[in-house]
Amino acid sequence: MGWLRNVWLHRLLGLALGGVFLYASAGKLVDPRPLVTIIWGYRILPPGPINLLAIYMPWMELVAAACLITGWKRRAGALWVTALLIMFTVALGVNAVRGIDVACGCFSTSAADTHNAWLLVLRDLPMLAAALILLLAPPRANAEARRPSSAPDPVRFRS
Amino acid sequence: MNRELVRDAALLLALALALGTAANLVPGRRLAWWGRGQVPPQAGVDFQLIDALAAETLRVTLPTVVVIDTRTAAEYAAAHVPAAVSVSLTDVQERLDESLLARLRGADAVILYGASEETDVEQLLAQELRRRGLAPPHVVVGGWAGWLAAGVTPEGGA
Numbered sequence: 001m002g003w004l005r006n007v008w009l010h011r012l013l014g015l016a017l018g019g020v021f022l023y024a025s026a027g028k029l030v031d032p033r034p035l036v037t038i039i040w041g042y043r044i045l046p047p048g049p050i051n052l053l054a055i056y057m058p059w060m061e062l063v064a065a066a067c068l069i070t071g072w073k074r075r076a077g078a079l080w081v082t083a084l085l086i087m088f089t090v091a092l093g094v095n096a097v098r099g100i101d102v103a104c105g106c107f108s109t110s111a112a113d114t115h116n117a118w119l120l121v122l123r124d125l126p127m128l129a130a131a132l133i134l135l136l137a138p139p140r141a142n143a144e145a146r147r148p149s150s151a152p153d154p155v156r157f158r159s
Numbered sequence: 160m161n162r163e164l165v166r167d168a169a170l171l172l173a174l175a176l177a178l179g180t181a182a183n184l185v186p187g188r189r190l191a192w193w194g195r196g197q198v199p200p201q202a203g204v205d206f207q208l209i210d211a212l213a214a215e216t217l218r219v220t221l222p223t224v225v226v227i228d229t230r231t232a233a234e235y236a237a238a239h240v241p242a243a244v245s246v247s248l249t250d251v252q253e254r255l256d257e258s259l260l261a262r263l264r265g266a267d268a269v270i271l272y273g274a275s276e277e278t279d280v281e282q283l284l285a286q287e288l289r290r291r292g293l294a295p296p297h298v299v300v301g302g303w304a305g306w307l308a309a310g311v312t313p314e315g316g317a
Binding site for chain 1: 164168
């Protein structure tokens with residue numbers, strides 16, 4: 001499974017996943033108020049914290065997306081994207097079990113934009129897998145960079 | 160999970176909290192910090208859905224009808240329903256002054272329309288009008304495009 005630590009794979013996954021989250025956050029950043037209706041539609045949270053989630057979640061998506069794309073604190077960005085995706089998947093899964101087709105609020109803040117909740121869960125899973133790779137299998141280049149300068153060079157040591 | 164990762168994640172969280180807090184202080188897009196008692200707009204309670212043809216019929220038959228255009232100022236300037244008032248959700252505080260509210264209260268019908276099939280913004284604005292003591296306004300399904308298709312002669316533009 002060494003290919004999972006390929007630095008180019010991480011760059012590619014970072015760009016793709018970051019691009020998705022950047023796009024997802026854009027509409028909600030402009031005006032978070034329709035997002036309140038979307039979050040309410042999940043019928044999971046009480047009214048109080050719904051506004052806090054609508055205020056801060058799009059910014060968390062933006063910050064995490066920027067990290068994934070630029071590579072700055074990419075693992076931390078992947079950690080937040082993983083947490084967000086787990087939250088989304090659980091919320092969608094709860095409504096899928098209830099048999100409710102929710103407006104997911106993923107890329108649109110329209111409450112009329114409803115989809116089959118199971119399909120939305122399935123759509124989240126590849127993104128979750130990508131986020132977990134970025135989080136749990138840091139690229140080899142990082143491992144090299146972290147090697148202490150005092151440690152013997154493996155090539156010279158052999159010779 | 161190593162300490163560096165936890166520290167970086169906390170840094171990103173702090174950044175998002177700071178940005179979210181700053182953005183929520185901007186007038187026009189502000190949300191109450193704690194949504195106590197806030198419920199989404201409900202059809203039949205906060206607004207009544209109406210198709211564009213029925214909206215056009217109301218507009219031309221009732222003596223005093225106020226039509227509210229919730230699209231952007233540029234879209235409104237390009238073309239709008241005759242005599243429509245431009246009120247977007249982001250300038251509610253400024254636009255819903257006492258004179259407009261008095262006009263809305265005295266109207267036989269208040270009709271809201273937006274840019275597209277999605278009526279979320281109109282529903283939220285309708286809820287805001289309800290909070291200010293107005294009867295549930297009508298929200299046009301299909302928005303501006305629907306109203307055009309219903310045969311209205313647009314006003315505005317060049």
